[in-house]
Amino acid sequence: MSRYRIAVIPGDGIGVEVTAPTVDLLEHLADRAGFEIAFDHFDWSCARYQETGAMMPPDGLDQIRDHDAILLGAVGWPGVPDHVSLWGLLIPIRRRFQQYVNLRPISVMPGLPGPLRDPGEVDFVVVRENVEGEYSEIGGRFSTGTAQEMAVQEAVFTRAGVTRIVDYAFDLATTRRGHVTSATKSNGIVHTMPFWDEIVRERAERQPSVSWRQEHIDALAAKLVLDPSSFDVIVGSNLFGDILSDLAAAVAGSIGIAPSANLDPERDFPSMFEPVHGSAPDIAGKGIANPIGALWSASMMLDHLGEKRSGDALLAAIRATLADGDVRTPDLGGTATTRELAAAVQEAI
Amino acid sequence: MSRYRIAVIPGDGIGVEVTAPTVDLLEHLADRAGFEIAFDHFDWSCARYQETGAMMPPDGLDQIRDHDAILLGAVGWPGVPDHVSLWGLLIPIRRRFQQYVNLRPISVMPGLPGPLRDPGEVDFVVVRENVEGEYSEIGGRFSTGTAQEMAVQEAVFTRAGVTRIVDYAFDLATTRRGHVTSATKSNGIVHTMPFWDEIVRERAERQPSVSWRQEHIDALAAKLVLDPSSFDVIVGSNLFGDILSDLAAAVAGSIGIAPSANLDPERDFPSMFEPVHGSAPDIAGKGIANPIGALWSASMMLDHLGEKRSGDALLAAIRATLADGDVRTPDLGGTATTRELAAAVQEAI
Ligand SMILES: CC(C)[C@H](C(=O)O)[C@@H](O)C(=O)O
Ligand SMILES: CC(C)[C@H](C(=O)O)[C@@H](O)C(=O)O
Numbered sequence: 001m002s003r004y005r006i007a008v009i010p011g012d013g014i015g016v017e018v019t020a021p022t023v024d025l026l027e028h029l030a031d032r033a034g035f036e037i038a039f040d041h042f043d044w045s046c047a048r049y050q051e052t053g054a055m056m057p058p059d060g061l062d063q064i065r066d067h068d069a070i071l072l073g074a075v076g077w078p079g080v081p082d083h084v085s086l087w088g089l090l091i092p093i094r095r096r097f098q099q100y101v102n103l104r105p106i107s108v109m110p111g112l113p114g115p116l117r118d119p120g121e122v123d124f125v126v127v128r129e130n131v132e133g134e135y136s137e138i139g140g141r142f143s144t145g146t147a148q149e150m151a152v153q154e155a156v157f158t159r160a161g162v163t164r165i166v167d168y169a170f171d172l173a174t175t176r177r178g179h180v181t182s183a184t185k186s187n188g189i190v191h192t193m194p195f196w197d198e199i200v201r202e203r204a205e206r207q208p209s210v211s212w213r214q215e216h217i218d219a220l221a222a223k224l225v226l227d228p229s230s231f232d233v234i235v236g237s238n239l240f241g242d243i244l245s246d247l248a249a250a251v252a253g254s255i256g257i258a259p260s261a262n263l264d265p266e267r268d269f270p271s272m273f274e275p276v277h278g279s280a281p282d283i284a285g286k287g288i289a290n291p292i293g294a295l296w297s298a299s300m301m302l303d304h305l306g307e308k309r310s311g312d313a314l315l316a317a318i319r320a321t322l323a324d325g326d327v328r329t330p331d332l333g334g335t336a337t338t339r340e341l342a343a344a345v346q347e348a349i
Numbered sequence: 350m351s352r353y354r355i356a357v358i359p360g361d362g363i364g365v366e367v368t369a370p371t372v373d374l375l376e377h378l379a380d381r382a383g384f385e386i387a388f389d390h391f392d393w394s395c396a397r398y399q400e401t402g403a404m405m406p407p408d409g410l411d412q413i414r415d416h417d418a419i420l421l422g423a424v425g426w427p428g429v430p431d432h433v434s435l436w437g438l439l440i441p442i443r444r445r446f447q448q449y450v451n452l453r454p455i456s457v458m459p460g461l462p463g464p465l466r467d468p469g470e471v472d473f474v475v476v477r478e479n480v481e482g483e484y485s486e487i488g489g490r491f492s493t494g495t496a497q498e499m500a501v502q503e504a505v506f507t508r509a510g511v512t513r514i515v516d517y518a519f520d521l522a523t524t525r526r527g528h529v530t531s532a533t534k535s536n537g538i539v540h541t542m543p544f545w546d547e548i549v550r551e552r553a554e555r556q557p558s559v560s561w562r563q564e565h566i567d568a569l570a571a572k573l574v575l576d577p578s579s580f581d582v583i584v585g586s587n588l589f590g591d592i593l594s595d596l597a598a599a600v601a602g603s604i605g606i607a608p609s610a611n612l613d614p615e616r617d618f619p620s621m622f623e624p625v626h627g628s629a630p631d632i633a634g635k636g637i638a639n640p641i642g643a644l645w646s647a648s649m650m651l652d653h654l655g656e657k658r659s660g661d662a663l664l665a666a667i668r669a670t671l672a673d674g675d676v677r678t679p680d681l682g683g684t685a686t687t688r689e690l691a692a693a694v695q696e697a698i
Contacts (some may be wrong), residue, residue, distance in 0.1 A: 017696035081566075082536030083543055115574050117466045134483075139503075139540040146514045149357075149508040151544035154488075159498035187431030188440075188591065191488040194432055195500035206399075216589050225464050225574060242537065243592065250571035 003036040004305055007064040007270065008071045009074075011089075012046045013279030014289035014338075015073020021342035022071065023122055028346055029115040029310045030301070038324060040067070046077035046085050046279075055088030061096050065269060070303050073276035073294065087137075090314050097269035099262035100161065101168050102118060102128035103300070104245040104276065106252050110323035112332065114253020120229030122252050125176070127169040127233060128241020130262055133192075134237050135212045157192045162199045168265060169235035170207040171346035180212040183220050196237065204347070220244065222287045224251055256324075256331045259296035261304065271304055273297040283330075290319055290329040291342045317348035324348075352385040353654055356413040356619065357420045361395045361627030363638035363687075364422025370691035371420065376658045377695055378651070384411075387660060389416065393428035410445050412616060418650050421623035422643065427630055436486075446618035448611035449510065450517050451477035452649070453594040453625065455601050459672035461600020461681065461691045465635035469578030469673070471601050476518040476582060476644050477590020479611055481510045482541075485539030496660040506541045506586070517614060518584035519556040525581050529553075529561040532569050532585035545586065548687045569593065574599055588592045598625060603610050606671075608645035610653065619655055622646040632679075639678040640691045641667055673697075 012017040023039055030037040042064065043057040055075075055345035057063070064070060075090050076082055093099070104126040108119055138154035146305075166182075182200045185297045186193035197214060204212050215223065217240050223230065224244065228251050236244055249258040258276035275293025283289060296318055302311030321327065328334025336344070355375075359368040372388055391413065393405035406412070406422075415418060423430055442448070453475040457468055474514050487503035515531075522529045531549045535542035546563060553561050564572065566589050572579065573593065577600050585593055598607040607625035615664040624642025633636060645667055651660030670676060676693035677683025685693070 027432055037558070074565065076536070081543070083539055087538050087539060113466075115465055115467075117462075117464055135537045135539070137539060141540065147509065151505075151506045151541045152537055153504040153541040155502040155504065157502075158498045160496065165462070185591075187425070187435050188484045188588070189502055190432055190436065190484070190486060191490065192500045192502040194430070217588075218595035221570060221592050221596040225599045226598065226604070239534070239537070239566075242534075243570050247574065249569040249576045253577070255571055261669065269640035 001034060002306070004040050004068040005040065006069050006071055007067040008039050009042045009044050010073040011075045011279065012077045013121070013171070013281055013284035015072060015075065015176065015279050017284070017287060017289045017338050018275060018291040018294035019071065019073040021291050021339055022298050023184055025177070025295060025342060025346055026298055029165045029314060029349070032349070033307065033310045035307060042246065042266070044089055045075070046080040049085065051257045059106045059212060061092065067270045069270050070109070070272040071298065071301065072272055074277065076276065076278040076279045083147055084268060091135065093272055097272070098131065098264045098266065099269070099271055100129065100204070100262075101263040102130035102241060103261040104128065104248070105260065105264060106245070106248040106254070108188065108252045108262050109254055109257065110319060111325045113324060114251065115215055116225070116228070116251060119251065122228045123168075124207055124228075124231040125172065125188040125233050126241055126245040126248055127172060127235045129161065129165040129236070129238050130246060131238075132158060133157055133238035136233060151332050155192050155261065159199065159243055162242055163203060166200050166203045166235060167206065169233050170203060170212075173210045174207055178210050179232040180210055181210065181219050181220065181231055181234045183240040185213045185217045187216055217243070220281060221247060224248055228252070256290045257292035257296065259293055259300055261300045263304065274299040287337045287339065289338050290328050290331050292322070292339050294344065295345055299326070313349055314345075317345045320348045321345045350383060350385055350471075351655070352387070353417040354389065354415075355420055356391060356396065356416040357388050358391045358393050359392070359422040360450070362423060362630055362633035363427045363521045363626070364424065364628050366633070366638045366687050367624060367640040367643035368420065368606050370420040370640050371647050372661070374644060374691060374695055375647055377627050378663060378698070381698070382656065385658060393438055394424070395429040398429055398434065398437065404434055410441065411505065414446070414685040416619045416670075417654060418619050419621040419623055420647065423624065423628040425628045428686055432595065440484065441459050441620055444612050446481065446621070447613045447615065448476065448618070448620055449480060449513060450614055451479035451590060452610040452612060453477065453598070453607065455594070455597040455603070455607070458603055459607065459668060460674045461602045461671060463600065465571055465574070465600060468600065471577045472596070473577075473580040474521065474582050475594040475597060476514065476521060476589055477585045477594060478510065478514040478585070480587075481505055481507060482587035485597045506544055508548065512552060514553045514558050515549050515584060517557050519552065519561075522559045522582045523556055527559050528581040529559055529568065530613045531561065531563040531579055531581045532566050532583060532589040533563050534566045536565055537695045540602055567594070570596060573597055577601070593626065595643065605639045606641035606645065608642055608649055610646065610649040612653065622650040636686045636688065637679050638687050639680050640672070640687050645690065660698055663694075666694045669697045670694045694697050
């Protein structure tokens with residue numbers, strides 16, 4: 001019997017509220033399919049930071065490096081600067097565990113109309129580079145406190161880093177509709193984006209069956225709104241992928257339910273699964289957060305663990321529950337609680 | 350009688366086609382209102398680059414520095430790398446002439462429905478920082494040709510540069526509905542964006558009647574689609590402002606007609622006015638490009654020159670022509686030519 005050990009980091013706010021029923025549902029799925037799943041909980045969070053001065057213990061990463069996967073709720077809380085909480089927890093996990101692929105599937109869900117008059121068939125995946133690029137510790141302030149003060153930030157793109165994310169995107173496209181769109185800004189950003197384009201052009205030759213194009217990030221953002229059904233796989237840098245995936249979720253009407261996977265495709269380290277939404281201080285503590293983002297992320301985790309049958313069953317149950325539409329949290333126009341919606345998904349399995 | 354000298358740079362592709370009728374219409378407006386306007390034409394373009402190896406002559410900027418304003422069509426053409434054409438013409442003009450404000454008004458135009466089911470009342474302005482930030486010459490390649498190859502790019506934010514764009518946005522908000530949204534990414538980009546936030550917080554105190562909030566660029570992009578009527582003035586860095594203004598134009602259904610102004614508010618140098626659209630090689634030479642972006646930009650130029658009555662008349666004529674809907678270029682679903690649509694606007698004046 002397969003056994004999995006999962007590190008659970010509920011984090012802050014509604015992260016805690018959506019993670020609890022997700023763990024329950026995973027246990028249910030394991031019973032049903034006959035595999036074993038054990039959960040270790042870690043209280044790493046802004047609450048912990050406010051008590052101890054650190055988001056996680058110094059040996060935090062060692063404590064979870066041998067787990068089969070990480071399930072994360074949400075990180076961030078008012079009073080703790082975002083760059084403190086995120087660079088103290090989320091970003092080190094992504095980087096030290098070489099989770100260089102951030103995968104965000106986007107599709108219009110049945111029964112959730114979304115903001116567009118006529119979205120067409122929306123079904124694509126954003127493949128975001130997740131460990132280098134525009135987010136970096138390199139840089140700082142100069143002449144602080146004077147009129148000459150400035151801040152600089154170094155974006156770092158490596159050939160190895162760009163190559164592997166581009167290869168991942170093209171490989172993924174061969175299992176889908178065979179088209180890649182590369183997000184760039186080589187007309188404005190002088191050194192890194194022409195480099196990115198050059199590598200995309202080279203690596204595209206590995207997969208001659210995949211067609212591809214590049215679009216500048218400004219035009220691409222516009223096109224996501226004007227013609228979202230024209231995309232299959234979008235590959236972008238850390239920042240561009242971040243912007244495009246949130247935007248795409250909005251276009252698909254699914255910002256509150258969007259899932260994400262932070263993958264180390266080499267499997268040297270555990271991968272991490274987290275809903276796209278944040279800790280939502282405005283509704284935290286009320287028990288009304290939408291658990292679909294967390295559940296959908298759990299379904300991606302099951303796929304990654306090799307339990308694809310259970311992952312598919314969970315995703316099908318999510319779709320059926322949303323399509324049915326009887327049980328909805330307030331963000332989807334209903335009155336159900338987090339627990340009630342999760343229970344409805346469990347029943348649909 | 351007031352006299353203005355305008356430098357006209359039609360540039361490439363449809364840039365040439367939309368600039369010609371815009372110049373004619375400006376002459377017509379000048380006759381009508383009793384001011385004088387003289388145009389000097391400059392053939393700076395990718396065509397020039399392909400002949401001479403330079404987008405503009407070495408003393409190009411000196412040739413236009415004493416003009417009252419610059420009217421630009423579009424820059425860029427297949428075969429000339431974008432970073433060559435743009436850093437050889439558009440970006441030096443913006444930078445050397447201290448056009449630190451890039452202003453892009455966004456509104457849903459009568460008769461142009463746009464992609465959103467229910468956009469509400471969309472009427473806001475994107476104030477984009479235009480001379481520093483993420484676009485910079487600082488950086489380069491390292492270990493070229495090896496497996497260790499990398500490219501780095503330095504983003505540079507100065508206190509002076511951020512302060513003046515933020516002040517501009519807050520001042521502008523006092524003449525509108527009194528709300529500013531600041532685009533940030535201080536949760537991901539460690540050094541420059543917390544610096545940006547800090548300056549916004551400080552400078553906001555200058556205009557206590559203006560309310561403001563900050564949003565991370567990913568969430569902000571999503572909100573532009575989900576709730577575009579919640580914005581009044583959006584202020585963002587060079588890159589964020591670029592992305593948001595294209596996205597916003599798409600949301601408003603007006604990507605082909607959007608105008609922009611590159612302003613030196615200190616008036617030490619000429620400001621530059623250009624449609625947001627590019628040179629559009631796919632339809633260039635056919636005489637069917639939409640001239641509204643260029644005409645609307647010309648209306649912003651008239652405002653800037655102090656000929657507000659004429660600027661308003663031109664904008665009103667644009668609105669009336671679009672609302673009327675009889676004369677439309679193919680991008681708006683009609684069959685009119687560039688000249689025909691421009692003539693219709695002229696008639697409506
Ligand atoms: C062409 C490009 C360099 C330019 C920019 O990003 O500044 C364009 O997108 C714009 O918005 O004016
Ligand atoms: C919270 C923030 C640092 C993070 C990111 O930008 O990576 C988030 O927006 C995400 O997309 O996971």
